[in-house]
Amino acid sequence: MSLNFNFSEEQKMLEESVYRWATSWLEPQMEHAYEADEMPSTLFKETANLGINGIVFEEKHGGAGMGYVETLIAYENIARVSNALSMTVGASQTLCFDNFRRNATEAQRISVLPKACSGEWIGCLGITEPNAGSDAMSMTTKAEKKGDRYIINGSKIFITNAPVAQFMVFYAKTDPNAGPKGISTFFFEIDKYKDKGYKCEKIKKWGMRTSPTGLVTFEDMELPEENLVGGLNKGVAVLTSGLCTERITLSGCTLGSQRSCLELSIKYAKERVQFKKPIAEFQSIQEKIADMYTGYLASKWLAYSAASFCDSLTNKSGGKGTDLDRMAAASLLFCGEMGTKIALDAIQIHGGYGYCTEYAISRHFLDQKLWEIGAGTSEVRRMIIARELYRDNFQSGR
Template identity: 85%
Template sequence: MALDFNFTEEQRMLEDSVYKWAMAWLEPQMEHAYEIDEMPKDLFKQTGDLGINGIVFEEKYGGAALGYVETLLAYETIARVSNALSMTVGASQTLCFDNFRRNATEEQKLRVLPKSCTGEWIGCLGITEPNAGSDAMGMATKAEKKGDKYIINGSKIFITNGPVADFMVFYAKTDPAAGPKGISTFFFETAEKKAKGQVKFEKIKKWGMRTSPTALVTFEDMELPEENLIGGLNKGVAVLTSGLCTERITLSGCTLGGQRTCLELSLKYAKERVQFGKPIASFQSIQEKLANMYCNYKAGKFLAYSAAAYCDSLTNKAGGKGTDLDRMAAASLLFNGEVGTKTGLDAIQIHGGYGYTTEYAISRHFLDQKLWEIGAGTSEIRRMIIARELMRDDFKSGL
């Protein structure tokens, strides 16, 4: 059995360039940006210049034609400085534009994707609704066919990038009586619809993941031509669940990057901080926390990167119900989300009172981690998915 856990030279170079950029451009503005809860202007132009935006897109659309391992690595590396902004980049590029790329027509992709690669356009994805969170299939947003148009009414909540988005992909019921079999996927450019008053994006205040803008989106008789329906009429569930797999795998990078920084900052602090005449790192109860952080990070890293590598090895690179990828993707984010919160808490504890102040970056890393037990399907829902896939009749054990 050949096992090679090393990154390639190209992957190391990617990690290096993203980390240097994040430390030089992002880190100096994070404390203030977090306080005022504003996404740094030009973030997407910067990630566009770095080649992150279209990292898995084909070159003809302006992409780098790399894989989900590289995407995960890029998101992990951004998250070493900002978990929140890594999520924001992922929400635009993986949740919105990559989902669009997998389902739109060639003409539509040639028109839209180059703008996402340069960072001219920011994207968002709308699944969650005020009364349909974990039970996403219970969504109430409706798309009614009138002549050759769809009329959209309803709302979406907690939409990452909503307040700044130029482009949105979302799901709506096209045949409400058919339940999950009556859901379709739509897209639209936001500027024109906002100007006409057909859609509203209202910013939601949060205590964590600040700098990553979140919105309540309301559709009021929003008109869309039929060509803005992608992935097939009433075929939205396959689009949604398949997209959630790449989302859960690559966004595991957000918690991994945060965990790594929590460990690095805690190690440094524990070696420098002296109490009772000794560095606190010499106390066993502090060492226990550091050792746990290390083990969890390494185990989480394996779950995430092995899922990404498995995804890259598939011809269609798609998951969804009844696939091994569904289980692996859910496991990756489940584990990393839960150990991420624990690691964040331990990091604050090691920093003592200083960890409770906003001057120390550790406070942001801690606050951001909790989201990963909730966003992209909660821990409870991920456990249900893992168990469902383990109990599948044709589960052949890839254990």
């Protein structure tokens, strides 16, 4: 019996429609947008029209009722043109809104998800703090209960989309003496709190330009207790299960860049003539192309098998102590590191032209490095994989 590694007709149509849109709508504006570090203002309306925004949400909430495999297909195909904007879409739809959806009450879902699906609202997720990065549990943002309200104080750094977002999900200590068991998840509509304890400053970056990143500050921001999601002091389960789907689907950002680097390099190597021959004929260039292809294929099937495993689970959820936790970490670890290697090889094949901003290859290279850092660094992913392997001695074989 063979294993079926083929996309269904519906999945192929999704791949084609997203890539067609990315090449016709995104590509012509990318060089300028990257230089200016500006997200195209109608991006989320465009992705709404493509059905990407609520891809895993139920139809009654405005979604498409698909799975994480389809999410990965969508993110890979946006990233074939822009890794950064694929991350921005993923940060809003997967990190923020999907995480919210999986933990919210039905009433909370109804009030939020349709606005996410239509592109009216862009979302962001706040875990990282200036002094709590890899050690996220050491966060110090506090939510102190006063009557029926929580008073929020603290800050969150490197928050994708914060400078343009209308909705935020974040984690804060509700019981600072209880360690990880004292963390809760909150959400709020950003526009209601501007000048009422919420501030955001845009951070300048050399890569992932066009994807806006912010430093968020909370100063005595008062949130009603209804803005708690997933239960009091239950934030760690929300956070770790969210990180699983985040690591799997955002592997698509690096897959898209890997694929483009390979395609652009094959084309360039065939066209570029040196020593009276296309450089494609030189063995050292062929080695790079062959290694890029092999790396992409290995990355692709690792990520898609993790997404497919996630879709096969009844709750489509991972978190600490699950096989999915290990697979998700492995997916982004391998894809992230392979993506950097492939992007470096692509620059080398393009020679001096690869060093110029006019060539898309330079953006893939600059964006790609983030995938060894964001969503938990490579070092942290290795720690998770080892922890989960020691837990079950690899009994599941996954």
